[in-house]
Amino acid sequence: MSTSTEPLPGTSDIWEPEVFGWVELEGITREIFGRYGYQELRTPVFERTEVFVRNLGDETDVVQKEMYTFEDRGGRSLTLRPEGTAGVMRAVANLGLGPGEECRVFYMGPMFRGERPSAGRRRQFHQIGVEAVGCNSPWMDAETIAMLVHYLDALGIKNPKVMINSRGLPEDRPAVAQALKDYFRPHLPEMCDDCKRRFETNVWRMLDCKCDVCHQLALNAPRIADLLGEESKNFFKRVCDGLDRLGVAYEINPRLVRGLDYYVHTVFEITHPALGSQDAIAGGGRYRMTMPGSNAPIEGIGFAAGIERLLMTRAGLGLAPAARTAADTFIIAMGEASIPSALQLAGELRHKGVGGRVMADVTGRSMKAQFRSANKSGAKKVLILGESEIAEGVVTLKDMTDSSQKQVKRDEIASML
Ligand code: HAM
Helix, strand or coil, X not given: CCCCCCCCCCCCCCCCCHHHHXXXXXXXXXXXXXXXXXXXXXXXXXXXXXXHHHHHCCCCHHHHHHCXXXXXXXXXXXXXXXXXXXXXXXXXXXXXXXXXXXXXXXXXXXXXXXXXXXXXXXXXXXXXXXXXXXXXXXXXXXXHHHHHHHHHHHCCCCCCEEEEEECCCHHHHHHHHHHHHHHXXXXXXXXXHHHHHHHHHCHHHHHHCCCHHHHHHHHCCCCHHHHCCHHXXXXXXXXXXXXXXXXXXXXXXXXXXXXXXXXXXXXXXXXXXXXXXXXXXXXEEEEEECCCCCCCCEEEEEEEEEHHHHHHHHHHCCCCCCCCCCCCEEEEECCHHHHHHHHHHHHHHHHHCCCCCEEECCCCCCHHHHHHHHHHHCCCEEEEECHHHHHHCEEEXXXXXXXXXXXXXXXXXXXXX
């Protein structure tokens, strides 16, 4: 039973030193994606529900069971974004993209899915994602995957497992669906309830079911790539050629279909042993979406990585951030009258940028109690200001590492820290 101060299941409070890992990751994200000409975009955390339902697909788990949807006061149905791509596409459509124009963006922020929480599966999780909208060339798919591998490398996540597949074009789908149905039909009675439903609604998803029985059956299912039309086969071939040319190691996984319905052609996922191979660090692909008020679909290629999963992978590789002390310099004010001077001194040090994290105790408690706080803060330097120090224009400086103590002129203290 969770108490009222605990965050809701599947959500977390993120404290230091964990926060340092997030900040570092955000910096590397801006640096690497910036080098590829991607600009940062921040879209709203909630959108009209139809932005997601239209584009992610009504038969996906996300739309069927995981969206946080609510009505606003005007009776409009709104949804907390379960992923970033649909909102980015809405924003790009709103900006207007002329024929032949491209827009390359990256984003980071919270996403929301009502999933069963576990270590790597959160209800509020965070994604870093990129979208290259209006880029219709297969070489762009290869560059996008290569950029993801470069980004992971910059984060210290070396040798990720890159799995790719093609879902072909919408016109290839009936033949693939037919072949899959012919294959799965005789086995249906042994399969899980989800797969029995998927057989009718979204037979492709039967290929990546996690149940043992279904997974074993899926291993021998017809390969999607063999059933695609010539155009799709050629597209996929060029993606693979591009990856070879860019030196990206990958594996073609014929059962990779991804959980969202907007994909065409290339789909890919990345796992790493340091996270555990069940969960993907990142996933993406090429997609097409049609925005309200327009008949022409917009195409793009992108991916998203879960920040929590990136950080878990880094921690598994020994790259967790080091803790920092709450304070580096702690100022003790002896007696109520010394507090303003202590605050002035703290302000001066902070403005000069010396003494690191500077904290002044404003409680007026006993010296012993304030020293206890100083110790707890981890500060290496303690400055003591009492009435006599103030009168003499000095500060007592105690070095906590060797307990040595000396008086320093008030004007010179900044240079001693
Ligand atoms: P996705 O595979 O649903 O794709 O999510 C991408 C990544 O977000 C996953 O690989 C995982 O790291 C992380 N993730 C997803 N759900 C959770 C969760 N409940 N808890 C923790 N992490 C999670 C998309 O969202 C697509 N929009 C990616 C994309 C961009 N495709 C094209 N462009």
